[in-house]
Amino acid sequence: MSDLAATDELFFTRAGLDQGRVEAIVTESLNGADDGELFLEYRQSESLVFDDGRLKSASFDTSQGFGLRAIAGESTGYAHASELSEDAIRRAGDTVKAVQAGHGGTFAAPPGGTNQSFYVDDNPLNLVDFASKVKLLTDMDAYVRATDERVRQVSVSLTGQWQAVQVLRPDGVRVADIRPLVRLDVSVVVGKGERLETGSYGIGARVTYERYLKPETWRPAVDEALRQALVNLESVPAPAGEMAVVLGPGWPGILLHEAIGHGLEGDFNRKKTSAFAGLMGQRIATPGVTVIDDGTMADRRGSLTIDDEGTPTERTVLIEDGILVGHMQDRLNARLMGVKATGNGRRQSYAHVPLPRMTNTYMLAGPHDPAEIIGSVAKGLYAVSFGGGQVDITSGKFVFSCTEAYVIEDGRVGAPVKGATLIGNGPDVLTKASMIGNDMALDPGIGTCGKEGQGVPVGVGQPTIKVDSLTVGGTAV
Helix, strand or coil: CCHHHHHHHHHHHHCCCCHHHHHHHHHHHCCCCCEEEEEEEEEEEEEEEEECCEEEEEEEEEEEEEEEEEEECCEEEEEEECCCCHHHHHHHHHHHHHHHCCCCCCCCCCCCCCCCCCCCCCCHHHHCCHHHHHHHHHHHHHHHHHHCCCEEEEEEEEEEEEEEEEEECCCCCEEEEEEEEEEEEEEEEEEECCEEEEEEEEEEECCCCHHHHCHHHHHHHHHHHHHHHHHHHCCEECCCEEEEEEECCCCCHHHHHHHHHHHHEHHHHHCCCCCCCCCCCCECCCCCCCEEEECCCCCCCCCCCECCCCCECCEEEEEECCEECCCECCHHHHHHHCCCCCCCEECCCCCCCCEECCCEEEECCCCECHHHHHHCCCEEEEEEEEEEEEECCCCCEEEEEEEEEEEEECCEEEEEEECCEEEEEHHHHHHCEEEEECCCEECCCCEEEEECCEEEEEEEEECCEEEEEEEEECCCC
């Protein structure tokens, strides 16, 4: 069954909506607007948490609803409800009409179609029974406790969701998508004497649970969480000051996502609030730096067959060999900027308006061996993994905390350090990226991006990168 037929079953057959009447309501409600759509959503989600040797919580939720949007110029009218009925959609239509009062817009052309699909549409929540999910978490807990006697605490969690969406436009175009998403996380606390340290790791993708039930999948994740915890158990206070910083491959791309990626989203550039505003076609990074946003990668957490406006996702080059060549666009900002939408219109749920957002954002590999990059640093920091951070889009300034980092001395990786933070400026970092590794890797599938109160799943990635100078905040005295 196609995604459109499957969502018709959900939204029209089961919910009792009449497709023709709903399309008529949408057409009448958006008359005179420049753009807009009806977004229908059905979602099932669950979460299991195993903590302190027992199943601590298990939850399951089903939600559904719609959001109706009308766009007139730069103004947006939006109304949503959890009630799927023609009366509720009609009331929403009466609300959004206010935004186009007196406006005589020509409705924008619909997005192009696609025959591609980048993930299965199976519902992961239904394919594996509850007992098997609990056994998975129990086995993970037992495995890590048996691996090392220094383990004091273990927490493992399994989450999954199945989202079905349909986008209806007044021009009669309807598109649909069915999206699975799962994630498996483990956190380990180890101790030596009175000292306790933590390590964590997660994996996830747009697949079903079966992959994660296999020991060859979950054991490496548990091993990695334990390894990080044991490394941190031997860590010393981090140095502070200006120094060369080598960023590891994979998950450290979260710094690229926050410090660079958000600044290349269409709305910030249209409003000229981004540190990169007005720099299209100019050099903003050292030669060799190429940054991509790609929503078309099979099974990846940040991938989408279509975005939440119905536009097929694509591979968008943002920075090419150091030159700014592209932005990530939703339909509203693309129309106002006179460019095409790139399939980056995303929303957390039917209760949220779409915004230009990243999908899977990463830097391409370069020519250098990672050992060569480390060997070029006389004194610096090797940052392997990151926790939280803060970024100011307007200035580009950022602060990120390292969850795994090491000193570099005389071209060799030295002792692990604790309490290191990286402080810098996004555009400035790109101009100081002097060596790019040949080991580009994507994150393990755990990213969630926040913007204007909305969270959406994303992916990040990068090779090993040498930044000639960054401010490191440390705890060493």
